[in-house]
Amino acid sequence: MTIDAHVHYWQFDPVRDAWITEAMTVLRQDYLPQLAKSVFAENAVDACIAVQADQSETETDFLVELAVQNPFIKGLVGWVDLSSDSIEERLAYYSRFPIIKGWRHIVQAEPMDFLQREDFRRGIKALRAYSYTYDVLVYHQQLKPALAFMHAFPDQRFIIDHCAKPAIAKKEIGEWAKYMKEMAQHPDVYCKLSGLLTEAAWNDWTPADFYPYLDTVFDCFGTERLLFGSDWPVMLLSGTYRQWKSLLETYMKNCSDTERQNIFGANAVRCYNL
Numbered sequence: 001m002t003i004d005a006h007v008h009y010w011q012f013d014p015v016r017d018a019w020i021t022e023a024m025t026v027l028r029q030d031y032l033p034q035l036a037k038s039v040f041a042e043n044a045v046d047a048c049i050a051v052q053a054d055q056s057e058t059e060t061d062f063l064v065e066l067a068v069q070n071p072f073i074k075g076l077v078g079w080v081d082l083s084s085d086s087i088e089e090r091l092a093y094y095s096r097f098p099i100i101k102g103w104r105h106i107v108q109a110e111p112m113d114f115l116q117r118e119d120f121r122r123g124i125k126a127l128r129a130y131s132y133t134y135d136v137l138v139y140h141q142q143l144k145p146a147l148a149f150m151h152a153f154p155d156q157r158f159i160i161d162h163c164a165k166p167a168i169a170k171k172e173i174g175e176w177a178k179y180m181k182e183m184a185q186h187p188d189v190y191c192k193l194s195g196l197l198t199e200a201a202w203n204d205w206t207p208a209d210f211y212p213y214l215d216t217v218f219d220c221f222g223t224e225r226l227l228f229g230s231d232w233p234v235m236l237l238s239g240t241y242r243q244w245k246s247l248l249e250t251y252m253k254n255c256s257d258t259e260r261q262n263i264f265g266a267n268a269v270r271c272y273n274l
Helices: 033-042 057-069 087-094 118-130 140-151 174-184 211-224 241-251 257-271
Strands: 003-007 047-051 073-078 100-105 133-136 158-160 189-193 226-228
Touching: 003 226, 003 257, 033 241, 047 057, 057 073, 087 118, 100 118, 118 133, 133 140, 140 174, 174 189, 174 211, 189 211, 189 257, 211 226, 211 241, 211 257, 226 257
Parallel strands: 003 047, 047 073, 073 100, 100 133, 133 158, 158 189, 189 226
Antiparallel strands: none
């Protein structure tokens, strides 16, 4: 089974989705499972994990309902206020929905010291009781505090979204690579091969632009802790689904069948307890 470990769904709302600017024309429409299903069929993808795009429990409830209606959504990463005094109560409530595998906060939009906040860390600590994962969404310049954050929770499973958004368009790699190597030393940290198209120059890239970054994460995490993901539909700002999946398949042409199966599905099953 081929699993896309990072897909978003929304019914476009210009107020709620203000991050989708007028320049992002292709994203200013609804993206729902029916459309995703046709994209997956065209690209030999069997299933996906839906990931929150809005920071509200309404978003989590929306994704739960989509998963009920669309069995190819095998798991979801929702949002809950991890800084709330009632976090344990909210997690207990959401534990009734086994389709929820983990949680995410859009830390890339937060101050540099956000991951040091005691209330947020209290929420992360509460995830362990339910074996929930936590998706780490940060920019490359936030990797230093993210590394310290992960060290504080040695028993928590983390998934780094979008390879921590390296500065591919600027061809910067040194600091990012250094911190990614350190993060990979945490045995329960996984990394998604997603979201990289939009870190390159939009619609003005070549496959070779990504290879140094792929070399780094393959060297750091190996083929047992990397997950194929698309970041659909956001990826459409810079390319097509077929382009991204084909790019990875070409890059991995010398990998064994087992290694390819791990990255394109088996690792997602293990990582998210699908």
